[in-house]
Amino acid sequence: MKEVILKIDGREVRAEEGMTIFQAAKKVGIEIPHLCYREGLAPTAACRLCVVEVDGSRTLVASCAYPVANKMVVRTDTQRVQEARKLAIDFLLSDHPYDCMTCEKSGSCRLEKYAYEFGIRKSRFEGERHDYPIRGRNPFFERDYNKCILCGRCVTVCHEVQYCEAVDYSERGFATKIAAFFDRSMQETPCVFCGNCVSVCPVGALSEKAGRFKGREWELQKVPTICSYCGVGCTLVLNVKDGKVLKVTSDKELGINRGWTCVKGRFGFDYIHSPDRLTEPLIKRDGTFRQASWEEALDAVAEGLKNIKSKYGADAIGFLVSAKCTNEENYLLQKVARAAIGTNNVDHCARL
């Protein structure tokens, strides 16, 4: 990559050709406000919060999408830039509900953050506000498009990360909104409920149903862990309060999955606190389970296997392993099958 040298806020910055102004600024520690841009997603340049002045350009440019060039002179913090940013936030607030008190996003909402930083108590503008019904027939997440700022992140994720194309922009002008085709419910679309759209939503428009009204953002303990569903090993972040997992989120800085998950990892955690969950070994005698110690239980299993092997031969026994287990665990189990029992009856089932 060729190196280019540009000036940002009077500082000389070395950047690689192909980088955006936003990235180059970040490299030297200049954080440019932004709502729609998210690292790892193609920029839509829609929110106009990241606009900056570039010498020679007639208008302000969106730094998230504008490529750097040699000898470029950029200003990220002039009055002209600040006025434009402030007005953009003002516009967004003029069509946004003032219900941060009960919004699940409060505390991590980016619109809230900038409204605070720009000191906008109330939008200067009156006029029409949207009044969409809240959509949420699916069990996992809710869509409240009254809060949507049309950053387009969910659309980009759905099209370019998950390849589902379940949602897109619809309508025009002020009526523009995000919708599934013909405004259907998510169940009627190719949506796989990965929830990655929820994870990128910068405001409270898309929110998990789990944990609702149970804990504010700042009360939640964030516990990174590895997903127990399969062998991929995605990093999840458990949101815990009072020893209870309220919801599962993800973090683009953590793990091999870079913040993306599948439906199971993000939404399939209700088993954790399920009363049906096995917490200790049980042995069934005469049709009923009774509690047992691990020693007793393992003995019972070993006994049983031995009996079968002596009575019917080793091939009467089969082992099923699981994709949820690690490679090492799977290796050990097939070792048990072959070396200890003496059978090649080893198979795999991902649902286990």
Place this chain on the structure above:
Amino acid sequence: MKLRSDRDLVALRESILRERDPNKTCVTICGGTGCRAWGGEEVRLAFIEEIRKQGLEGKVGVMRTGCHGFCERGPVVVILPEEIFYQQVAVGDVPEIVSKTLRERRVVERLLYTDPATGRVITYDHDVPFYKGQTRLVFSDNGRIDPTEIRDYIARGGYSGLSKALFSMTPEQVIDEVEKSGLRGRGGAGFPTGRKWRFTRSSPGEVKYIVCNADEGDPGAFMDRSVLEGNPHLVLEGMLIAAYAIGAHSGYVYVRAEYPLAVQHLKIALEQAEEMGLIGDQILGSDFSFHLKIKEGAGAFVCGEETALLASIEGKRGMPRARPPFPAVSGLWGKPTNINNVETYANIRSIILNGSSAYAAIGTQGSKGTKIFSLTGKINNTGLVEVPMGTTLREVIFNIGGGIPRGRHFKAAQMGGPSGGCLPAQYLDLPIDYESLTQVGSMMGSGGMIVMDEKTCMVDIARFFLSFTQEESCGKCVPCRIGTKRMLEILTRITKGEGREEDIDLLLEMGRIIKDSALCGLGQTCPNPVLSTINYFRNEYEAHIRDRYCPAGACEALVFAPCENTCPVRCDAAGYTALISERRYEEALSLIRLTMPLAAVCGRVCTHPCENMCKRGEIDQPIAIASLKRFASDWELSSGSMAPPVFLEKPKAERVAIVGAGPAGLNAAYHLGRRGYQVSIFEALPLPGGMLSVGIPEYRLPRRNLMNDIRFICQHHVEIKTGKALGKDFNIDDLFHQGYKAIFLAMGAHKNQRMSIPGEDGPGVLPGVDFLRRVNLGEKVEVGRRVAVIGGGNVAFDAARTALRLGAKEVSIVYRRTRDEMPANDEEIEEAEHEKIKLLYLIAPVEIVRENGRVRGLLCQRMELGDFDASGRRRPIPIKGSEFLMEVETVIPAIGYVPDLSCLPLDGGFKTTKAGTLQVDPITLATDLPGVFAGGDLVTGPSTVVEAMASGYRAAISIDKYLKGQDPRRDRAYQALRRVDVPKAEGEEEAATSKPRAKMPAMDVNRRVCTFEEVNLGFDEETAVREAKRCLRCDLER
């Protein structure tokens, strides 16, 4: 038939030309969308049928051509080879054309075009002023070929540009040539076409695309459609040349599906070109191959933006994306793509064929070639106009466009569609090119030119354009999606009379930032109509916000009735007319006097702009609003009792001095008096009334009636001190010392303007205003047997008719323009004609010839009308050698009058204007001296009675606020009118529609010329009631 080489193409052209007789008569019928809507297709079929019937089959051709551009006069029929131009041809006219013109070579006069400016009947299309002022390069073959017939195109040299490029130029040479021509993108932004091509050519990549942007979407723009409909091969040829230059092998035309005829003609053209081997593999036997697809757009305005258009071709939602990368680097499917507009491609052939220097010879320094404008709105000749870059707006609008219909005035032109800005009259002489338009806050855009007259409200028009762009916003970026919505909401509330003082500044701030921060061209330009209308017509915004008043009378929520809205003092004509229709005369007069205390005066001498706006006038003639006012006033006078005064506020101790007892001063006194102030009017003349007393002769306004109105005003704490002249008997400081808290100056304009011709000074020359004053004050003034009055205003007519009554035998009015341009009231002109006064038009005085000091005559010169001047009227130009002597004994110059400012201490804080009037704040009428206000003719120069009264009212409001310590700029709205409780007369509507306007009974002509008694006798009761019932009651519709 496939053409396999350039020689094949030449051979084909030659064989077509051989087959065709250039002298064969051919009837061409415009097949553009406009003429088809007029019924052109039926006319064409009628021609085929009639030609067969009259046995001319085979001898006469019939051709359906593309758009001729003169859509206003469709269906247009041009008969070749003579180019006889018939307009508004109906099916019924066809037999006559066939028998007369085609058989007997005679023209059908009634179907020819008459130039409304000169009255000249024009036979040939190249002589029609609409075409004469144009330079039709792109349109050269529109109207001469059948767009569905490739052989027509080839016969006129079609595809020879392509063959020249392919066989004698390298791609680089083609680009050089286009670059040197100076051609810039006709889609609006004006990017140099050659440079764009070079970028695309030099972008790395094997696969490149050519795209034609035919998504013409601006309201009122239809030039691209016309080119595609009328000459599609011209566009294809341009694209082929571009593809060769750039190295592209496939391309798209993105055309709106709402242009069915353009799509159809494009498809036919593409098919024919493919069949002939002009599009496809190895074109004309060369190794250049090119394939083209037509993609129909679904009608989203934003798809005219290039990145949105490309997304749409790719099958995605048409939404713009951030640039760079530009399409030249990464366009369609990520490949280098050259995208140009229809008109740009249509210019290419002539550049290649005739060379860049020929092309660059047309236009201005920075903008070369011609530009097509679609001329729409309040314009006589709606249509498509192709002119060289640098042509002035005046040339396009007045000389080619024929000016504004119904004698109204040009107010502004919206250039560049909803993204452009408006240009007011001050820019009529601006040469139009890319730079000049941008400099004045507008833009070239696609070339839409929407003309607006004084009935167009600039706030409403800005609201209209913004509502369009708001609806068409793709919704992606915040400034465009929400910002324009909020701007629109603010504009909407202004047009509803709910605007707030801070709204204008807020709109300016929003507009500026949205332009600076929106994502694409749509968002970056859509505030332009708002910004430019605020820039040039801020007073209209202020009128809506402060006065809850729409000066154009267009904003429904603010207009009570057109008559009321038009009246400068907002006299509720609809209301008093309704009351008169119910014989409630006393109430009618009270309603009149709410805003208009000089009822008898304005019932007689008002120019009644209300009647010009009267809706009844659109059916037959307007209601005689002024005469009804006179009737109500006369009724009171004849009843012998006067209505008691009505006060709005309790009496106050504050005293206000008014200088001048003319209509401005009297009305200010009235409205101040009604608010409880003690008012003294100081009048220099021995009697009150100003021009009403000494300017207007008694036969138009009897003194008795005038004095009755003044008596009514004086009931409201108003005293009039006559014979007191400012600067002689007292000065401004004296008034303040005497305890007056505020002063209103309304001395009028009584000084004659000099003609500055030899012989002007001396006996026998009686300046108009002086003459009238002397007569009105009872002085005995002698006039000669023959009198010449110079001028065309009301003073000229008053002077002429007065001279007649003083015994002159032959009175002439000499005017340098024509009757159409005369500023005098129509009634005055008609009365003068009745009284046998000679009206001499297009004549200007050169010298007053004297013999022994006495006037012997007036040396005159004849004039003719030339181009339009700044006032929108044609300029009179002297005809050399046309001088002649008019023998007269008396000359009365009445060309204008100005205020006499000598009585004011001009070094003491007053400022004057270039026109010699006093300068004041346009809203509050405050002078630079605290507590001193001024209005009427003193400020405006000679104007009408009702305008002077309006100015008096405004001064009264300002003085009231000033004395109460309130902001004189805020809340100046007229008191809201209440609808009168008169229902619309049921069942009478139909009867009323057949009733013509009542005629004003007048004194016999022979008697009136020897007396100063009133000429007009007034309506009797039954006539008045009947006339009042003709009112359509627009006030009830709102």
